[in-house]
Amino acid sequence: xxxxxxxxxxxxxxxxxxxxxxxxxxxxxxxxxxxxxxxxxxxxxxxxxxxxxxxxxxxxxxxxxxxxxxxxxxxxxxxxxxxxxxxxxxxxxxxxxxxxxxxxxxxxxxxxxxxxxxxxxxxxxxxxxxxxxxxxxxxxxxxxxxxxxxxxxxxxxxxxxxxxxxxxxxxxxxxxxxxxxxxxxxxxxxxxxxxxxxxxxxxxxxxxxxxxxxxxxxxxxxxxxxxxxxxxxxxxxxxxxxxxxxxxxxxxxxxxxxxxxxxxxxxxxxxxxxxxxxxxxxxxxxxxxx
Amino acid sequence: xxxxxxxxxxxxxxxxxxxxxxxxxxxxxxxxxxxxxxxxxxxxxxxxxxxxxxxxxxxxxxxxxxxxxxxxxxxxxxxxxxxxxxxxxxxxxxxxxxxxxxxxxxxxxxxxxxxxxxxxxxxxxxxxxxxxxxxxxxxxxxxxxxxxxxxxxxxxxxxxxxxxxxxxxxxxxxxxxxxxxxxxxxxxxxxxxxxxxxxxxxxxxxxxxxxxxxxxxxxxxxxxxxxxxxxxxxxxxxxxxxxxxxxxxxxxxxxxxxxxxxxxxxxxxxxxxxxxxxxxxxxxxxxxxxxxxxxxxxxxxxxxxxxxxxxxxxxxxxxxxxxxxxxxxxxxxxxxxxxxxxxxxxxxxxxxxxxxxxxxxxxxxxxxxxxxxxxxxxxxxxxxxxxxxxxxxxxxxxxxxxxxxxxxxxxxxxxxxxx
Numbered sequence: 001x002x003x004x005x006x007x008x009x010x011x012x013x014x015x016x017x018x019x020x021x022x023x024x025x026x027x028x029x030x031x032x033x034x035x036x037x038x039x040x041x042x043x044x045x046x047x048x049x050x051x052x053x054x055x056x057x058x059x060x061x062x063x064x065x066x067x068x069x070x071x072x073x074x075x076x077x078x079x080x081x082x083x084x085x086x087x088x089x090x091x092x093x094x095x096x097x098x099x100x101x102x103x104x105x106x107x108x109x110x111x112x113x114x115x116x117x118x119x120x121x122x123x124x125x126x127x128x129x130x131x132x133x134x135x136x137x138x139x140x141x142x143x144x145x146x147x148x149x150x151x152x153x154x155x156x157x158x159x160x161x162x163x164x165x166x167x168x169x170x171x172x173x174x175x176x177x178x179x180x181x182x183x184x185x186x187x188x189x190x191x192x193x194x195x196x197x198x199x200x201x202x203x204x205x206x207x208x209x210x211x212x213x214x215x216x217x218x219x220x221x222x223x224x225x226x227x228x229x230x231x232x233x234x235x236x237x238x239x240x241x242x243x244x245x246x247x248x249x250x251x252x253x254x255x256x257x258x259x260x261x262x263x264x265x266x267x268x269x270x271x272x273x274x275x276x277x278x279x280x281x282x283x284x285x286x287x288x289x290x
Numbered sequence: 291x292x293x294x295x296x297x298x299x300x301x302x303x304x305x306x307x308x309x310x311x312x313x314x315x316x317x318x319x320x321x322x323x324x325x326x327x328x329x330x331x332x333x334x335x336x337x338x339x340x341x342x343x344x345x346x347x348x349x350x351x352x353x354x355x356x357x358x359x360x361x362x363x364x365x366x367x368x369x370x371x372x373x374x375x376x377x378x379x380x381x382x383x384x385x386x387x388x389x390x391x392x393x394x395x396x397x398x399x400x401x402x403x404x405x406x407x408x409x410x411x412x413x414x415x416x417x418x419x420x421x422x423x424x425x426x427x428x429x430x431x432x433x434x435x436x437x438x439x440x441x442x443x444x445x446x447x448x449x450x451x452x453x454x455x456x457x458x459x460x461x462x463x464x465x466x467x468x469x470x471x472x473x474x475x476x477x478x479x480x481x482x483x484x485x486x487x488x489x490x491x492x493x494x495x496x497x498x499x500x501x502x503x504x505x506x507x508x509x510x511x512x513x514x515x516x517x518x519x520x521x522x523x524x525x526x527x528x529x530x531x532x533x534x535x536x537x538x539x540x541x542x543x544x545x546x547x548x549x550x551x552x553x554x555x556x557x558x559x560x561x562x563x564x565x566x567x568x569x570x571x572x573x574x575x576x577x578x579x580x581x582x583x584x585x586x587x588x589x590x591x592x593x594x595x596x597x598x599x600x601x602x603x604x605x606x607x608x609x610x611x612x613x614x615x616x617x618x619x620x621x622x623x624x625x626x627x628x629x630x631x632x633x634x635x636x637x638x639x640x641x642x643x644x645x646x647x648x649x650x651x652x653x654x655x656x657x658x659x660x661x662x663x664x665x666x667x668x669x670x671x672x673x674x675x676x677x678x679x680x681x682x683x684x685x686x687x688x689x690x691x692x693x694x695x696x697x698x699x700x701x702x703x704x705x706x707x708x709x
Contacts, residue, residue: 008298008397014390032427039424043415118407119428120387284390287383288306 026122036129041136055140059096063088070217079219079253082162083152086145087247091216093145094178094246097138098239099207101182104130106189106203109286116287123283124276127187131179138175145250163252170256174246177264180272181238187275191282215240219247219254238264294364294399296512297385297480302358302394304380305351354380355536358394362480365510369517369527369544371551377536378516379484382406385514386482400479400512403430407484409469414458418449418468421457425472439475446501447471467494474501480512481505485519495522502526520548521686548687552588570607573665574642575600576615578682587681592651592688597661599630599645603638609669611638613645616662617654618678624662625654625699652703655696656686 045051063085070076071084078087105127109116112126153162193199213234215223220240224231234240241257241264248254355377362368372378383389385396386404411428412421422443426436436443444450447468449460457465483502499522506513506526517523523530523544530547532540540550577585579596589595599613614629630636630645661680666673690701 008399010398010402012384012387012390012396012398013394014392028432029427029430031433035424035427035433038420039413039416042420043413046415115411115428117383117388118410119404121428121430287389 022122026124029121029125032121033125033129033132036125037133037136040129040133052140055137056144059089059092059141059144062092066092066217076218077222079251082251082253083156086148086152086162086251088217089145089148090247090250091243093138093141094174094243095211095214095216095239096141097134097175098178098182098242099211100134100137101131101179102186102189103203103207104134105183105186107193107200108186108190109194109282110190110200113287116283124187124279127183127190127279130186131183135175135179149250167249167256171246171249173265174242174249177242177268178239180268181242184268184272184275187279188271191275191278191286194282194286210239213237213240215244220244221254236260236263238267295361296364296399297362297402297514298397299358299360299385300395300397302381302384302391302396303356304354304384304389305392306354307351353392353536355384355533357537360531360538360541362512362514364400364479364512365506366529367506367513367515367527369515369523369530369547370533371516371520371523371530371547372533376533378533379406380536381533382482382484382514382516398480401430402480402482403476403478404482405429405473405476405484406482408466408473412457412465412469415456417456418447418453418460419444421468422472425469426475429473429476430478431476435477443471443475446474446497463491463494470494470498474498474505477509478511480514482514484516499526520552521689524548524687552586552683552685568607568609568667570604571609571611571638571667572602573599573613573663574602576661576663576679578661578680588683588685590651590688591654591656591684591686594651595649595682597647597649599647601638601643601645603640603643605640607640609667612664612666612668614664614666615647616664617649618660618662619699620658620660623699625659629664650703651688652690653700654684655698655701656684656689658683 045054048054050057066088067084070088071078078084108123108127108130116123149162189199189203214237215234220234223234241260244254245256245261245264248256358381360368370378370381380389382404383406384391386402386406388404388406409425411425413424416424419440422440423433423436426443427433444453447464447470449464449468449471452460452464457468460468502513502515503526505511513526515523515526527544530542530544531538532547532551540547542550575598577598577600578587578589579598580586580589581594581596583596597615601611601613603611612629612631614627614631616627617625619625626649628647630647636645659682660678661682663676663679664673
């Protein structure tokens with residue numbers, strides 16, 4: 001055999017490079033990503049009566065309860081001229097997308113053990129498909145939000161001071177940030193759970209706790225006024241910054257804090273990249289430990 | 291072109307940890323990490339033992355496969371043979387990138403697709419058609435490729451009528467047909483196939499094997515094939531590798547590998563000694579030999595079996611002895627019986643005498659058989675019987691061309707004449 005022939009297209013070995021990411025390969029499997037998305041959407045509400053209506057019911061009822069408890073009972077102000085219900089609905093819509101991305105991707109390895117154990121494809125396709133199919137869910141919830149928005153603007157007897165400003169243009173940025181953050185954290189958690197199952201339990205109530213620290217049912221400024229000693233807990237929480245900014249953009253109340261947004265962008269990217277690296281390292285051998 | 295090496299495996303090994311995975315791993319992880327930081331080898335890599343399933347070892351770590359080296363050329367069909375736990379599946383898993391090796395390297399010049407299971411990722415709620423797309427994409431096809439082949443796939447599966455029905459309403463056989471149909475139209479450079487043909491009815495198996503043959507012979511694709519069915523192995527493959535306890539024990543032409551594997555299958559006895567009847571005249575050895583004169587207990591259907599009796603008769607023994615044997619199948623039906631006195635010309639001489647009886651090939655159907663031995667002293671009218679002194683196996687390799695195994699005790703090659 002001549003040495004000239006010793007050139008190989010692919011090699012399989014135990015050596016792991018830290019960043020070993022084959023974007024070309026992922027691109028080649030893009031159809032698989034969309035087929036997974038299609039599968040999720042087709043099969044999620046099979047044999048349910050209300051079907052996709054469940055996408056709407058959950059945020060609506062949660063917002064109603066929040067309005068009742070936090071605004072009517074606990075008297076948390078939602079800003080000048082902003083309807084409580086709309087404030088909560090906006091917060092929940094944003095939070096839900098992040099949460100669904102995180103929870104949906106956090107059990108990637110465990111849930112897909114069967115497929116992963118039998119056939120190879122870039123594993124990252126799986127969590128990516130979760131993020132994309134949640135995007136659809138998010139879109140529907142956004143439509144509901146817009147419906148109520150229009151109702152409050154045009155049909156409500158009280159006039160509300162809500163209008164999205166020009167900064168609505170950066171809206172997609174925040175969707176991307178939520179996706180990156182959810183996906184990044186989800187990939188880290190799913191990689192760790194292959195060895196240490198404790199994290200499955202942690203994620204369940206961790207997400208619940210995180211919601212209270214993520215400015216979903218209160219404006220950050222109110223928190224600062226009421227509990228200045230604890231403000232540091234949420235001040236630099238990237239998801240709180242994203243939820244808050246999301247609401248500012250939509251309701252036009254308050255202003256965007258550019259420094260914090262840049263901070264959130266950096267954190268999201270770092271967590272996403274970290275997630276990719278850990279996920280990539282885990283995917284090679286997880287099948288032996290799970 | 292045809293001699294181009296498309297896959298090269300060098301020094302491949304995979305180590306597994308036995309027992310409770312998950313307990314004590316943190317300390318091992320830290321230890322491992324610490325030696326890596328200091329630039330040393332993994333401390334747990336050294337303690338591995340070879341993988342002998344039935345024996346108890348000292349170490350917590352075993353090598354599922356070890357020191358695997360081989361090459362495959364383009365268009366070649368390589369069979370991988372071995373007992374349960376020999377490391378076949380581990381090897382295939384590494385080749386299909388499901389898990390990574392502990393040491394060693396695999397180099398390829400083509401895209402590998404693996405078929406370790408049929409119907410991976412089938413979703414019961416989706417229709418047959420939707421599942422074809424999903425399963426095809428999981429196996430590495432693009433949507434455009436599937437679009438081109440969808441009609442052929444449906445036709446090959448024979449599920450046209452149900453193609454828009456959710457797969458959960460399918461019978462299990464239909465599901466397998468559909469899944470294999472998708473896999474059959476994969477077009478990788480190297481196809482890795484685990485024991486997947488064992489499912490499905492005979493008709494479909496035949497179709498599937500035919501399709502596999504097409505893939506390698508006409509399309510020039512390389513196939514790595516694992517099966518316990520030596521018949522399909524012999525038909526499909528050119529070369530074979532025998533794995534034993536995680537290491538390559540034998541490699542060569544597929545027929546040689548199968549012979550080697552079957553003859554080293556130690557569950558069957560092929561020699562026996564009988565001295566109970568008479569100390570001065572006894573059967574020193576009964577053995578079964580194949581046409582090459584090798585002692586074995588595995589025979590192909592078309593292979594002649596030589597039953598050999600070594601009889602020792604000491605000086606001064608005047609008694610007259612008779613020897614006969616019977617072949618009994620696994621349901622204890624006596625298939626045939628034969629005695630050396632059937633041919634009148636022999637007698638036992640003093641010293642050692644060997645008698646051979648030939649059971650022709652193309653005669654006993656496939657299955658497990660026992661040899662029953664009778665040794666009789668005609669003068670004293672005493673005898674001894676050994677119910678299962680030897681056992682042997684006829685396998686289906688070399689069966690008549692119409693591959694269906696027939697339901698008959700014997701399948702003799704009768705004289706067919708056309709007049």
